[in-house]
Amino acid sequence: MFFGGFLKTVDLEKSAVSNSGKKALILSVLISSIIISGCSPHKDKVQSQNILLGFSQLGTESAWRSGNTADIVNKAKASKVSLMMENGNRRQEDQIAAIRRFIAYQVDVIAFSPIVEEGWDNVLLEAKDAGIPVVLVDRDISTDNPDLISCKIGADFYNEGVMAADYLIRKADSLGKKEIKIVEITGTKDSTPMRKRQSGFMDTIKKDSRMTVIESINGDFLKSCGAECMRHLMKKYGSEIDVVFSHNDEMTLGALPEIEKAGLLPGKDIVIISIDAGQEAINVLKEGKINCVVECTPMLGKELMDTATKLKNGEKVEKVIHPKEGYFCDEQDLSELSLRGY
Numbered sequence: 001m002f003f004g005g006f007l008k009t010v011d012l013e014k015s016a017v018s019n020s021g022k023k024a025l026i027l028s029v030l031i032s033s034i035i036i037s038g039c040s041p042h043k044d045k046v047q048s049q050n051i052l053l054g055f056s057q058l059g060t061e062s063a064w065r066s067g068n069t070a071d072i073v074n075k076a077k078a079s080k081v082s083l084m085m086e087n088g089n090r091r092q093e094d095q096i097a098a099i100r101r102f103i104a105y106q107v108d109v110i111a112f113s114p115i116v117e118e119g120w121d122n123v124l125l126e127a128k129d130a131g132i133p134v135v136l137v138d139r140d141i142s143t144d145n146p147d148l149i150s151c152k153i154g155a156d157f158y159n160e161g162v163m164a165a166d167y168l169i170r171k172a173d174s175l176g177k178k179e180i181k182i183v184e185i186t187g188t189k190d191s192t193p194m195r196k197r198q199s200g201f202m203d204t205i206k207k208d209s210r211m212t213v214i215e216s217i218n219g220d221f222l223k224s225c226g227a228e229c230m231r232h233l234m235k236k237y238g239s240e241i242d243v244v245f246s247h248n249d250e251m252t253l254g255a256l257p258e259i260e261k262a263g264l265l266p267g268k269d270i271v272i273i274s275i276d277a278g279q280e281a282i283n284v285l286k287e288g289k290i291n292c293v294v295e296c297t298p299m300l301g302k303e304l305m306d307t308a309t310k311l312k313n314g315e316k317v318e319k320v321i322h323p324k325e326g327y328f329c330d331e332q333d334l335s336e337l338s339l340r341g342y
């Protein structure tokens with residue numbers, strides 16, 4: 001996938017690989033990487049010594065992800081950071097291979113959005129041995145060795161689950177309901193947003209005896225899976241369902257037509273709660289088919305560029321950076337809401 005910018009020539013002397021290794025490296029870098037730079041290829045030496053940031057994006061599964069990629073590309077262009085970006089196609093092994101290429105290429109800083117939490121220690125030890133600092137973007141990893149990571153930049157997913165549940169408790173109060181049956185469509189199994197959105201939501205609703213989750217089903221953060229899950233849920237429970245709690249907008253947007261096909265009105269017969277708050281979901285919220293969307297901002301590019309710059313300069317960085325987030329819902333006047341940008 002081409003994100004814009006220009007291909008930058010590889011500085012072979014910088015790389016400590018053999019001749020044949022170098023050839024393979026150039027080829028693989030040219031084929032699979034894009035280096036996007038804020039400066040033109042003709043600029044002077046000082047500017048060509050910009051920070052080189054290797055970034056492994058996890059995929060293209062959602063509007064959130066596309067917005068995140070675009071923001072990182074734009075913020076790299078606006079700063080003195082040359083970006084070497086690879087798309088992991090939602091495969092951990094592709095992401096690990098990309099990180100290894102960044103190490104071989106001796107980038108200044110490595111960043112990645114891990115598809116799942118487990119299984120990164122080996123490659124991160126290789127980065128540490130090479131003296132390259134690593135930044136986590138968006139999602140977290142599970143490791144016994146926190147020193148492998150210099151900084152985490154991403155949302156407080158637990159709090160997103162809490163905000164979704166708090167809204168539901170208020171909604172149940174306003175509807176005067178005594179019993180609330182919830183179905184949950186979850187994101188990718190073992191990913192941080194899936195685990196934490198679920199635990200924030202569950203920890204909050206378990207204090208309220210009206211709430212029962214009748215089924216939790218994996219929708220993998222994909223629109224098509226969201227539709228498939230909802231088809232199954234409508235067949236199994238139909239009008240028994242009071243609430244759909246979906247871990248992202250993409251799955252929500254896939255689920256809504258399935259509710260309508262079953263003859264029910266999303267947003268009225270079934271309360272719909274989503275997470276991300278991309279433009280399409282906000283439009284559907286305004287139409288009344290979604291009741292609440294918790295915000296998860298993909299605009300992490302500026303923090304990433306600032307952090308990479310500090311790391312390159314040997315400055316101290318914050319260990320965890322959470323963007324500020326809120327929620328949008330049918331309790332609010334949304335007429336003045338500006339465009340979301342993703």
Ligand code: GYE
Binds near residue numbers: 221250296
């Ligand atoms: O909610 C979803 C995406 O990790 C926060 O991944 C991200 C999630 C986001 O595909 O839409």
